[in-house]
Amino acid sequence: xxxxxxxxVAHLADLARIDLDDAELDHLAPQLNVILESVASISGVAxxxxxxxxxxxxxxxxxxxxxxxxxxxxxxxxxxxxxAEEQRFRVPRILGDEQ
Amino acid sequence: MSETLxxxxxxxxxxxxxxxxxxxxxxxxxxxxxxxxxxVFGGEPNTQVCPTCLGLPGAMPVVNGKAxxxxxxxxxxxxxxxxxxxxxxRKNYFYPDMPKNFQTSQYDEPIAFEGYxxxxxxxxxxxxxxxxxxxxxxxxxxxxxxKSSHVGGSDGRIHGADYSLVDYNRAGIPxxxxxxxxxxxxxxxxxxxxxxxxxxxxxxxxALGVSDARMDQGSIRADxxxxxxxxxxxxxxxxxxxxxxxxxxxxxxxxxxxMSRHAGILxxxxxxxxxxRHFHENDGTTSSGREKSDAEDYRYFPEPDLVPVAPxxxxxxxxRATLPENPAVKRTRLQGEWGFxxxxxxxxxxxxxxxxxxxxxxxGAAPQAARKWWLTELARRANDAGVELTELAVTPAQVxxxxxxxxxxxxxxxxxxxxFDGLLAGEGTPEEIIAARxxxxxxxxxxxxxxxxxxxxxxxDIADKIRDGKLAAAGALIGAVMKEMRGQADAGRVRELVLExxx
Numbered sequence: 242x243x244x245x246x247x248x249x250v251a252h253l254a255d256l257a258r259i260d261l262d263d264a265e266l267d268h269l270a271p272q273l274n275v276i277l278e279s280v281a282s283i284s285g286v287a288x289x290x291x292x293x294x295x296x297x298x299x300x301x302x303x304x305x306x307x308x309x310x311x312x313x314x315x316x317x318x319x320x321x322x323x324x325a326e327e328q329r330f331r332v333p334r335i336l337g338d339e340q
Numbered sequence: 341m342s343e344t345l346x347x348x349x350x351x352x353x354x355x356x357x358x359x360x361x362x363x364x365x366x367x368x369x370x371x372x373x374x375x376x377x378x379x380v381f382g383g384e385p386n387t388q389v390c391p392t393c394l395g396l397p398g399a400m401p402v403v404n405g406k407a408x409x410x411x412x413x414x415x416x417x418x419x420x421x422x423x424x425x426x427x428x429x430r431k432n433y434f435y436p437d438m439p440k441n442f443q444t445s446q447y448d449e450p451i452a453f454e455g456y457x458x459x460x461x462x463x464x465x466x467x468x469x470x471x472x473x474x475x476x477x478x479x480x481x482x483x484x485x486x487k488s489s490h491v492g493g494s495d496g497r498i499h500g501a502d503y504s505l506v507d508y509n510r511a512g513i514p515x516x517x518x519x520x521x522x523x524x525x526x527x528x529x530x531x532x533x534x535x536x537x538x539x540x541x542x543x544x545x546x547a548l549g550v551s552d553a554r555m556d557q558g559s560i561r562a563d564x565x566x567x568x569x570x571x572x573x574x575x576x577x578x579x580x581x582x583x584x585x586x587x588x589x590x591x592x593x594x595x596x597x598x599m600s601r602h603a604g605i606l607x608x609x610x611x612x613x614x615x616x617r618h619f620h621e622n623d624g625t626t627s628s629g630r631e632k633s634d635a636e637d638y639r640y641f642p643e644p645d646l647v648p649v650a651p652x653x654x655x656x657x658x659x660r661a662t663l664p665e666n667p668a669v670k671r672t673r674l675q676g677e678w679g680f681x682x683x684x685x686x687x688x689x690x691x692x693x694x695x696x697x698x699x700x701x702x703x704g705a706a707p708q709a710a711r712k713w714w715l716t717e718l719a720r721r722a723n724d725a726g727v728e729l730t731e732l733a734v735t736p737a738q739v740x741x742x743x744x745x746x747x748x749x750x751x752x753x754x755x756x757x758x759x760f761d762g763l764l765a766g767e768g769t770p771e772e773i774i775a776a777r778x779x780x781x782x783x784x785x786x787x788x789x790x791x792x793x794x795x796x797x798x799x800x801d802i803a804d805k806i807r808d809g810k811l812a813a814a815g816a817l818i819g820a821v822m823k824e825m826r827g828q829a830d831a832g833r834v835r836e837l838v839l840e841x842x843x
């Protein structure tokens with residue numbers, strides 16, 4: 242199991258929009274490695290015949306009929322928004338481009 | 341930064357283009373991909389939302405079965421393999437139009453993969469045209485984002501805006517993303533191949549009936565990848581990705597512009613930046629967006645809230661049986677059946693009259709007659725009214741009925757136009773209109789004979805010419821008789837009478 246470097250942690254923090262200063266990076270990067278090592282012990286138990294599992298329940302094809310069900314009113318939808326305008330969510334200036 | 345653009349002819353002399361196209365198709369399901377909110381276009385802001393598509397804590401998604409069905413049908417129509425088992429994945433990034441802070445998509449397990457679509461680029465001189473096989477890498481299921489409008493700044497654009505307003509009605513509408521493999525060997529045809537491919541996808545989507553397929557409303561959106569490599573080098577250059585090119589013409593122009601731009605950079609010894617670009621409709625140029633982040637930066641992982649999709653082979657075969665005929669194959673078949681020239685066929689397709697002509701022929705009309713009415717008389721009326729041919733208040737069955745009356749010599753072409761007037765005015769069936777307007781051709785031989793005698797008497801010079809064997813002169817006498825009969829005569833019969841009397 243390769244170690245997660247301090248730079249990689251800084252990069253992940255940036256992607257996750259978490260502002261970490263140098264002291265926090267020094268403190269947290271080794272802790273993340275401990276977690277990764279603990280999880281990695283599973284691969285010591287599971288043989289090559291056990292594929293990685295993403296869903297513990299052996300279910301497939303759980304589908305919904307294409308039928309409209311009532312959702313929220315605009316008022317309800319916006320009730321938790323810090324700011325709203327013209328029945329829309331108001332968000333701060335966007336830097337960068339749309340995906 | 342000023343850009344050096346290399347003229348297109350020079351670009352293709354020295355470089356090989358590689359194309360890649362990603363097309364997003366918004367499905368026309370009743371509801372969204374993972375919740376039961378309506379997926380219709382144009383509702384009041386934030387009236388088609390629920391905790392799931394707003395990404396509220398604890399909300400659980402459930403897959404829309406109809407969307408999976410549409411995805412499989414699209415995959416089959418693109419000659420793809422359909423996965424026996426696949427999962428959804430989270431694509432993690434932050435953007436206000438995506439309320440969950442991840443897009444539920446598919447990553448390394450798309451529902452459809454390894455397909456192809458053959459597209460034909462028309463020959464400029466009206467010849468056969470050249471067919472290219474476009475290899476499809478994958479078609480996968482995902483969801484659309486919300487819609488932002490930017491307030492403040494100069495012109496409602498994102499740069500310089502003070503803040504943005506977001507409407508989440510569109511967030512969660514099912515999307516199918518269709519991705520090609522690199523398309524090589526198109527040379528100077530690259531812009532036309534790109535356009536022909538997007539056009540073929542649109543035709544296919546229309547034939548499948550799985551989307552509104554309106555490029556102008558964004559229900560089909562194309563991203564155009566392009567790179568250049570020195571001619572004959574066999575390598576792939578660095579690509580740019582021009583996003584959201586929203587018309588067929590723009591697809592062609594975007595490829596053309598990017599080829600000229602890339603060549604300018606490479607000629608100057610520079611390297612092309614791997615980035616997204618925006619296309620500008622007004623002048624056909626592109627401008628820099630953001631640098632493309634690596635796939636790893638999205639930190640994809642399997643979506644834990646959705647169980648895998650494992651379409652049974654029986655279901656896939658059932659859906660295969662519902663596939664319509666491939667539009668390009670259908671066109672070739674119909675052209676053969678109808679005996680149309682390439683030009684006639686292209687005009688028919690271009691006028692949006694293919695289905696109308698097909699239905700008119702099915703209702704009993706000769707193909708050339710069906711084509712003639714839809715492409716001349718009715719196209720003109722549709723144009724005058726500012727509507728599509730299909731929106732005109734005349735049905736293929738009525739056109740066939742009018743033509744049957746022409747064939748039976750009850751009316752002639754000129755009178756048929758007046759019948760169409762009546763049909764558009766809602767005056768009843770063709771027969772009723774003919775009766776009400778007194779349009780039927782006069783079949784009273786006595787009246788016709790008298791009119792012919794009169795025309796001969798009034799035009800002795802012409803009559804002499806015909807007697808001398810100059811049959812071409814008959815036209816003038818026929819014209820005179822038709823005028824006398826106010827157009828309500830069968831010109832063929834008039835000609836027979838004229839020649840009989842002067843032989």
